[in-house]
Amino acid sequence: AQSVTQPDIHITVSEGASLELRCNYSYGATPYLFWYVQSPGQGLQLLLKYFSGDTLVQGIKGFEAEFKRSQSSFNLRKPSVHWSDAAEYFCAVGVRTSYGKLTFGQGTILTVHP
Amino acid sequence: EPEVTQTPSHQVTQMGQEVILRCVPISNHLYFYWYRQILGQKVEFLVSFYNNEISEKSEIFDDQFSVERPDGSNFTLKIRSTKLEDSAMYFCASSTDRGAYEQYFGPGTRLTVT
Numbered sequence: 293a294q295s296v297t298q299p300d301i302h303i304t305v306s307e308g309a310s311l312e313l314r315c316n317y318s319y320g321a322t323p324y325l326f327w328y329v330q331s332p333g334q335g336l337q338l339l340l341k342y343f344s345g346d347t348l349v350q351g352i353k354g355f356e357a358e359f360k361r362s363q364s365s366f367n368l369r370k371p372s373v374h375w376s377d378a379a380e381y382f383c384a385v386g387v388r389t390s391y392g393k394l395t396f397g398q399g400t401i402l403t404v405h406p
Numbered sequence: 407e408p409e410v411t412q413t414p415s416h417q418v419t420q421m422g423q424e425v426i427l428r429c430v431p432i433s434n435h436l437y438f439y440w441y442r443q444i445l446g447q448k449v450e451f452l453v454s455f456y457n458n459e460i461s462e463k464s465e466i467f468d469d470q471f472s473v474e475r476p477d478g479s480n481f482t483l484k485i486r487s488t489k490l491e492d493s494a495m496y497f498c499a500s501s502t503d504r505g506a507y508e509q510y511f512g513p514g515t516r517l518t519v520t
């Protein structure tokens with residue numbers, strides 16, 4: 293069965309600093325990979341996804357993620373963080389043969405200092 | 407922009423009572439999902455639903471749970487006899503295609519079982 297690990301439970305950065313959130317997955321083949329963001333009181337919003345092709349994917353709000361097969365990783369990056377990026381971020385994996393089930397990581401809470 | 411809505415936002419119930427959580431998926435979506443997140447834990451898949459049938463369900467989704475699309479707009483999750491451990495945030499999601507896996511999530515219903 294697939295699994296997802298987000299090693300960092302809580303990350304604090306200063307506004308304007310760069311950001312990298314880590315995600316490692318376990319699955320025998322190439323999965324579908326996703327990053328979602330959740331602000332307080334809101335649902336999960338899709339930031340970006342990887343299905344195939346170019347391993348560097350661009351998402352909304354200036355985020356990007358890179359799929360590295362050799363490391364089973366899909367890290368999320370942003371060159372300059374804004375205070376409004378403070379939220380919880382979830383990495384998720386989907387299996388091509390299933391009926392849409394997503395397996396989520398534990399989540400990383402991002403705090404942004406002014 | 408179309409969005410998934412869920413009602414109520416917070417439901418408090420006593421152990422042993424039945425609850426129905428309601429969701430209105432995005433109107434042209436065909437695949438529907440329920441996930442839950444117990445406080446401090448990962449978001450977990452419960453069930454996927456397509457063409458008025460369950461497509462896939464997790465081990466969590468036992469006989470106490472059922473889903474239904476009673477009309478052309480609503481998608482419900484029923485818990486027949488709630489337990490304390492059912493206390494969680496329940497998220498509904500929908501997508502146009504299971505292959506695309508681009509799931510759009512609602513804001514969630516917080517269920518508290520006392």
